[in-house]
Amino acid sequence: xxxSITVNGRLHEVVADAETPLLxxxxxxxxxxxxxxxxxxxxxxxxxxxxxxxxxxxxxVPVSAVAGKAITTIEGIGSVDQPHPLQRAFxxxxxxxxGYCATGIIMSAKALLDVNQSPSDxxxxxxxxxxxxRCGTHQRIMRAIKRAAAxxxxx
Amino acid sequence: xxxxxxxxxxxxxLQTNRNLSQWLDINADGTxxxxxxxIEIGQGILTALRQIVAEELDVNLERVKIVTAVTxxxxxxxxxxxxxxxxxSGVAFRYAAAEARELLLARAxxxxxxxxxxxxxxxxxxxxxxxxxxxxxxITDSELLQREATGEAxxxxxxxxxxxxxxxxxxxxxxxxxxxxxxxxxxxxPGMLHARVSRPPSYSAELVxxxxxxxxxxxxxxxxxxxxxxxxxxxxxxxxxIRAQRRLARNAQWREVPTLPECDPRYxxxxxxxxxxxxxxxxxxxxxxxxxxxxxxxxxxxxSLAPSCAMAMFENxxxxxxxxxxxxxxxxxxxxxxxxxxxxxxxxxxxEGAGCYGHNAADDVALEAALLARGAPGRPVRLQWMxxxxxxxxPYSSAMVxxxxxxxxxxGHVTSWQMDVFxxxxxxxxxxxxxxxxxxxxxxxxxxxxxxxxNPPLPGGGSHRNAIPIYEFPNxxxxxxxxxxxxxxxxxxxxxxxxxNVFAIESFMDELALAAGVDPIEFRLRHLADPRGRAVxxxxxxxxxxxxxxxxxxxxxxxxxxxxxxxxxxYMAMIADVELAGTVRVPRVWCAVDVGQAINTDGVINQIEGxxxxxxxxxxxxxxxxxxxxxxxxxxxxxxxxxxxxxxxVLVSLINRPELPPVGAGEGTxxxxxxxxxxALFDASGVRLRDMPFTRERLVAAMxxx
Ligand code: FES
Ligand code: FES
Numbered sequence: 001x002x003x004s005i006t007v008n009g010r011l012h013e014v015v016a017d018a019e020t021p022l023l024x025x026x027x028x029x030x031x032x033x034x035x036x037x038x039x040x041x042x043x044x045x046x047x048x049x050x051x052x053x054x055x056x057x058x059x060x061v062p063v064s065a066v067a068g069k070a071i072t073t074i075e076g077i078g079s080v081d082q083p084h085p086l087q088r089a090f091x092x093x094x095x096x097x098x099g100y101c102a103t104g105i106i107m108s109a110k111a112l113l114d115v116n117q118s119p120s121d122x123x124x125x126x127x128x129x130x131x132x133x134r135c136g137t138h139q140r141i142m143r144a145i146k147r148a149a150a151x152x153x154x155x
Numbered sequence: 156x157x158x159x160x161x162x163x164x165x166x167x168x169l170q171t172n173r174n175l176s177q178w179l180d181i182n183a184d185g186t187x188x189x190x191x192x193x194i195e196i197g198q199g200i201l202t203a204l205r206q207i208v209a210e211e212l213d214v215n216l217e218r219v220k221i222v223t224a225v226t227x228x229x230x231x232x233x234x235x236x237x238x239x240x241x242x243x244s245g246v247a248f249r250y251a252a253a254e255a256r257e258l259l260l261a262r263a264x265x266x267x268x269x270x271x272x273x274x275x276x277x278x279x280x281x282x283x284x285x286x287x288x289x290x291x292x293x294i295t296d297s298e299l300l301q302r303e304a305t306g307e308a309x310x311x312x313x314x315x316x317x318x319x320x321x322x323x324x325x326x327x328x329x330x331x332x333x334x335x336x337x338x339x340x341x342x343x344x345p346g347m348l349h350a351r352v353s354r355p356p357s358y359s360a361e362l363v364x365x366x367x368x369x370x371x372x373x374x375x376x377x378x379x380x381x382x383x384x385x386x387x388x389x390x391x392x393x394x395x396x397i398r399a400q401r402r403l404a405r406n407a408q409w410r411e412v413p414t415l416p417e418c419d420p421r422y423x424x425x426x427x428x429x430x431x432x433x434x435x436x437x438x439x440x441x442x443x444x445x446x447x448x449x450x451x452x453x454x455x456x457x458x459s460l461a462p463s464c465a466m467a468m469f470e471n472x473x474x475x476x477x478x479x480x481x482x483x484x485x486x487x488x489x490x491x492x493x494x495x496x497x498x499x500x501x502x503x504x505x506x507e508g509a510g511c512y513g514h515n516a517a518d519d520v521a522l523e524a525a526l527l528a529r530g531a532p533g534r535p536v537r538l539q540w541m542x543x544x545x546x547x548x549x550p551y552s553s554a555m556v557x558x559x560x561x562x563x564x565x566x567g568h569v570t571s572w573q574m575d576v577f578x579x580x581x582x583x584x585x586x587x588x589x590x591x592x593x594x595x596x597x598x599x600x601x602x603x604x605x606x607x608x609x610n611p612p613l614p615g616g617g618s619h620r621n622a623i624p625i626y627e628f629p630n631x632x633x634x635x636x637x638x639x640x641x642x643x644x645x646x647x648x649x650x651x652x653x654x655x656n657v658f659a660i661e662s663f664m665d666e667l668a669l670a671a672g673v674d675p676i677e678f679r680l681r682h683l684a685d686p687r688g689r690a691v692x693x694x695x696x697x698x699x700x701x702x703x704x705x706x707x708x709x710x711x712x713x714x715x716x717x718x719x720x721x722x723x724x725x726y727m728a729m730i731a732d733v734e735l736a737g738t739v740r741v742p743r744v745w746c747a748v749d750v751g752q753a754i755n756t757d758g759v760i761n762q763i764e765g766x767x768x769x770x771x772x773x774x775x776x777x778x779x780x781x782x783x784x785x786x787x788x789x790x791x792x793x794x795x796x797x798x799x800x801x802x803x804x805v806l807v808s809l810i811n812r813p814e815l816p817p818v819g820a821g822e823g824t825x826x827x828x829x830x831x832x833x834x835a836l837f838d839a840s841g842v843r844l845r846d847m848p849f850t851r852e853r854l855v856a857a858m859x860x861x
């Protein structure tokens with residue numbers, strides 16, 4: 001069936017089964033490869049996007065459920081040349097080893113910082129409770145998010 | 156590869172890839188191209204290698220472009236593993252770039268009509284003291300590096316380093332955090348199809364029947380490929396491939412056979428082993444009391460965050476493959492017999508994957524993508540393993556049992572030390588054994604025989620890595636008991652056998668110290684002559700403010716662990732804090748590390764931090780579960796790793812020794828961390844856990860026993 005979804009402000013017409021996980025539509029139809037497959041089971045957070053202001057694991061949502069909603073992916077918040085403060089802070093803190101977890105974590109962090117400009121460590125950890133990192137980059141990631149929060153408070 | 160025996164010995168991987176042009180191009184457009192045979196796996200190696208090239212050539216970092224590994228073009232550097240990349244590739248680049256610089260200076264001298272002593276270089280511009288200058292870019296041509304390396308151009312003395320030894324930012328991070336398509340998983344050339352494999356329920360299940368035709372008619376399905384017990388689907392869309400795979404799996408009937416042992420590492424003690432004494436010393440008569448211990452760990456999974464993936468295309472009888480394999484040349488050699496073509500008919504490109512921490516399913520998925528690509532000639536086929544496949548089918552790190560026995564003299568010295576290591580081999584990488592190490596090859600209509608897992612030889616070793624203590628004991632006997640056929644697939648995971656061996660040695664050292672009534676740090680130093688080893692122990696004691704003989708209060712404890720990785724690489728000493736609050740928590744780890752010359756100081760620290768956090772996860776949580784038929788891991792619920800709320804704070808102190816050769820930093824943390832946590836747990840609880848992981852159940856059981 002034909003479904004239209006809005007990704008990073010752009011409308012996409014997709015012909016796919018209604019039950020298709022949003023993740024595959026974002027990656028393969030909308031070209032958002034920064035939304036990553038890690039488990040398809042809602043356990044690892046690599047596929048996190050923001051829908052109507054909330055962090056959502058896109059592997060866990062059928063595409064039909066998000067028709068008409070505003071979806072933001074990592075590609076929608078910044079780029080190499082014009083990074084979002086979170087992306088910039090990740091570079092400044094060198095907060096990646098393999099980096100596979102980074103984009104999902106940045107989206108979870110963005111959803112938090114959008115509603116809470118000065119999160120405590122515990123609030124931050126809570127917001128990242130569905131994001132895994134296997135390389136052990138956690139403490140740099142925490143530092144980067146706090147740096148970005150400080151940066152964002154200036155505006 | 157040239158026959159090196161009759162030739163002069165060249166540094167690092169230059170030995171086997173002897174032409175300078177294999178490594179570097181000096182381009183007329185003001186850039187330098189470098190072609191490492193080693194690959195990026197999130198360890199920052201490309202950044203470090205680039206620092207070395209820029210340093211030796213005296214050019215700005217930005218000029219140096221990296222071409223990632225591809226067969227036919229890149230030097231054959233075997234496998235990126237064992238923390239050897241800096242020693243092999245780094246040294247090769249250092250000498251190749253130094254020689255390229257000399258060749259350029261010779262040309263410039265001739266052109267400017269001055270002697271070499273007159274010349275200096277800044278960012279590729281060669282200037283003569285008597286005036287006149289010319290740039291690399293003006294005098295380079297394709298002939299320049301078409302020659303065998305001599306290995307005679309002296310690299311810069313370390314005191315002159317401006318780029319090496321600094322915290323150069325990683326080249327790959329900006330694109331990775333932007334969400335750019337950097338991984339092999341993200342490839343999407345026009346016409347690409349998606350594939351999935353349908354697997355048996357367990358290793359040795361026999362196929363009773365399968366209905367394939369029913370799947371052929373499903374929406375989007377382009378091909379159903381079946382070769383013996385290897386089966387897969389190729390479809391236009393990814394979700395269509397997944398749906399077809401599920402149907403295919405339902406359509407297959409299997410008969411399972413109970414082939415697995417009990418889920419306890421002690422099954423190893425009942426197996427037939429090849430036993431070998433790897434170290435023996437008999438300096439005087441042992442005396443004192445005897446103590447003994449037995450330490451174990453379960454199989455561990457690599458559990459990469461990204462299930463393995465590859466893309467392949469089959470066209471005119473030839474294959475092109477894109478893979479995150481750690482060794483593209485060995486992979487090609489191993490794929491050839493499984494595909495029934497000569498290696499020349501396969502071109503393999505390396506494209507990054509997520510962190511793999513050793514030999515995971517990267518190579519397996521590459522062969523499988525090629526097998527499935529046969530079903531849709533002329534179109535690229537992307538095969539993505541699902542999470543449950545990665546957990547159930549990757550090669551794990553072998554279970555281990557280590558037995559120790561020692562005599563302790565009345566004055567608190569170890570007078571004899573005996574250790575017996577029981578394990579399977581720790582490597583089944585492609586190219587390391589008779590037969591095939593690629594999963595699908597065992598399931599084909601004409602199956603290839605499964606290769607035996609083996610050990611890399613000492614001094615690095617595999618199951619016996621770090622089995623020989625670095626301490627000075629007058630009498631010792633270390634025996635490695637290698638059990639050839641693992642019941643589960645087994646291969647290399649970060650640190651190989653060192654995790655369990657160091658855990659055993661360092662736990663036992665604490666037990667002996669306690670018996671001797673001596674502080675654990677004092678007890679170690681008493682038996683350790685190596686000054687660099689002593690230095691990291693003293694350093695970590697200083698930064699953690701270790702107080703000798705102080706039992707921490709209540710439910711808190713503190714412990715130390717130490718090793719020199721592979722007995723010849725980096726020195727690492729760790730102190731861990733443990734808190735008991737229902738479960739075992741590790742709030743903090745301090746580390747002092749000496750890896751010789753640190754090429755990229757922040758890169759080293761990043762790797763060590765990651766290694767520590769991962770090792771805490773290993774020791775607190777991780778074990779591969781199986782029943783008599785199958786591995787039962789399917790999801791992260793079955794294999795929990797530490798979360799953001801649970802990881803320790805890590806404080807690393809780097810002892811940089813720029814005058815000494817650089818060694819890798821990716822491994823070596825696993826053993827010392829495991830021991831430090833075990834020792835801290837004992838300090839906190841009074842209970843000695845000798846079986847990893849230290850789950851809540853194990854702790855409760857041990858406390859009730861005491
Ligand atoms: S891929 Fe969606 S949570 Fe793991
Ligand atoms: S950096 Fe590799 S998983 Fe987080």
